[in-house]
Amino acid sequence: MNDEKVQKETAYIHTGYQSANHQDSLAVPLYQTSTFAFETAEQGARRFAGEETGGVYSRLGNPTVRVLEERMAAIEYGEGALAFGSGMAAVSAILVHLTKSGDHILCTRGIYGCTFGLLNLLKEKYNVSHDLAILNTEEAIEAAIKPNTVCIYIETPINPTMEMVDIALITKVAKKHKIRVVVDNTFSSPYLQNPLTLGADFVLHSATKYINGHGDVIAGIVVGSKKEEIEEIRFSVQKDFGGIISPFDAWLLIRGLKTMHVRMDRHTKNAEKVVAYLKTVSLVDNVYYPFDESNPQFPIAKKQMKGGGGLVSFTVKGGLKKVQKLMNELKLIKIAVSLGDAETLIQHPATMTHSVVPENERLEMGITDGLLRLSVGLENDMDLVEDLKQAFAKL
Numbered sequence: 001m002n003d004e005k006v007q008k009e010t011a012y013i014h015t016g017y018q019s020a021n022h023q024d025s026l027a028v029p030l031y032q033t034s035t036f037a038f039e040t041a042e043q044g045a046r047r048f049a050g051e052e053t054g055g056v057y058s059r060l061g062n063p064t065v066r067v068l069e070e071r072m073a074a075i076e077y078g079e080g081a082l083a084f085g086s087g088m089a090a091v092s093a094i095l096v097h098l099t100k101s102g103d104h105i106l107c108t109r110g111i112y113g114c115t116f117g118l119l120n121l122l123k124e125k126y127n128v129s130h131d132l133a134i135l136n137t138e139e140a141i142e143a144a145i146k147p148n149t150v151c152i153y154i155e156t157p158i159n160p161t162m163e164m165v166d167i168a169l170i171t172k173v174a175k176k177h178k179i180r181v182v183v184d185n186t187f188s189s190p191y192l193q194n195p196l197t198l199g200a201d202f203v204l205h206s207a208t209k210y211i212n213g214h215g216d217v218i219a220g221i222v223v224g225s226k227k228e229e230i231e232e233i234r235f236s237v238q239k240d241f242g243g244i245i246s247p248f249d250a251w252l253l254i255r256g257l258k259t260m261h262v263r264m265d266r267h268t269k270n271a272e273k274v275v276a277y278l279k280t281v282s283l284v285d286n287v288y289y290p291f292d293e294s295n296p297q298f299p300i301a302k303k304q305m306k307g308g309g310g311l312v313s314f315t316v317k318g319g320l321k322k323v324q325k326l327m328n329e330l331k332l333i334k335i336a337v338s339l340g341d342a343e344t345l346i347q348h349p350a351t352m353t354h355s356v357v358p359e360n361e362r363l364e365m366g367i368t369d370g371l372l373r374l375s376v377g378l379e380n381d382m383d384l385v386e387d388l389k390q391a392f393a394k395l
């Protein structure tokens with residue numbers, strides 16, 4: 001399947017693997033090995049010299065991991081991919097690769113908390129500065145670009161308010177200035193959105209979320225539009241910083257990927273049901289969902305996403321005590337951060353994922369004490385609505 005172009009649902013299941021090369025095993029084997037034995041000293045020398053392909057040491061490459069990487073590259077329409085031991089290892093590898101002392105990174109306002117922490121570390125220790133800005137018009141993007149800007153780093157939809165960033169607009173302006181564009185595509189999944197097709201240079205995922213989909217792995221993926229550059233990162237940043245994925249975790253991701261399309265369709269259908277219900281609740285002020293037709297940014301969502309996905313945010317009247325009571329009254333829906341699992345999860349950004357953000361910045365980003373984020377799972381949709389209904393009834 002390596003060279004054939006297939007639709008993405010088929011790629012989730014087949015790309016990058018041929019049973020005939022692996023004892024006819026239907027499932028991708030787990031090569032749980034740290035190193036590879038050479039037949040002769042000369043063969044070892046050839047492999048180290050790059051004159052012969054084959055295993056050397058699992059930090060430099062592993063057959064199970066390689067299947068995952070080839071599959072991910074195809075799914076995100078890139079030329080190459082790298083798998084990492086966490087989403088943050090993927091984020092840090094790409095930012096270390098793209099920057100040197102004196103450079104500037106431009107970001108959308110509202111990025112993942114630990115990415116923000118990493119940007120501060122880069123600034124304090126390595127003189128790589130950054131700005132967070134609202135990048136919603138060509139003028140706004142132009143105004144935020146500095147002479148030393150080397151990279152625009154975005155997330156869309158933005159967590160947790162589901163604000164959309166127009167990827168094609170960002171890449172159009174960035175190309176004019178020869179600035180690289182990185183998109184954290186975790187929230188959308190590769191099934192719903194493919195930033196490389198819109199001109200981005202790199203797309204990354206916390207594979208912990210929708211790619212794995214079963215809440216039992218921490219992992220990250222980077223996909224690049226250029227094979228040579230991905231291989232450069234593999235043999236520089238990834239080899240020497242060492243943030244690789246374990247073969248077993250790669251194997252679990254390969255398994256998770258096989259049902260990606262089926263899961264995402266159900267996550268989306270269930271989320272639509274939950275959105276429709278929340279809009280009928282008098283205690284709910286606002287509901288934030290990319291494919292909500294009353295969302296002013298719906299046209300952007302429609303342009304770049306195949307569907308709305310499983311994440312829904314909403315605000316409840318009455319402040320902190322009220323929302324905490326609502327969460328505590330839920331019976332089926334679990335109180336947990338993370339997202340993209342079979343289980344529906346609810347979290348309170350102001351006191352959980354965004355608790356480190358200073359209050360005034362938090363409020364500017366729309367993260368009020370009344371805001372809740374749901375990662376809608378794969379349960380029966382009416383069971384989810386019933387659970388919310390009985391909890392609201394107790395407020």
Ligand SMILES: *Cc1c(COP(=O)(O)O)cnc(C)c1O
Pocket residue numbers: 086087088089112114155159184186187205206207208209218219220
């Ligand atoms: C979870 C997450 C990350 C970090 O990924 P880990 O796998 O937890 O290291 C980065 N970006 C986004 C948008 C996330 O949701």
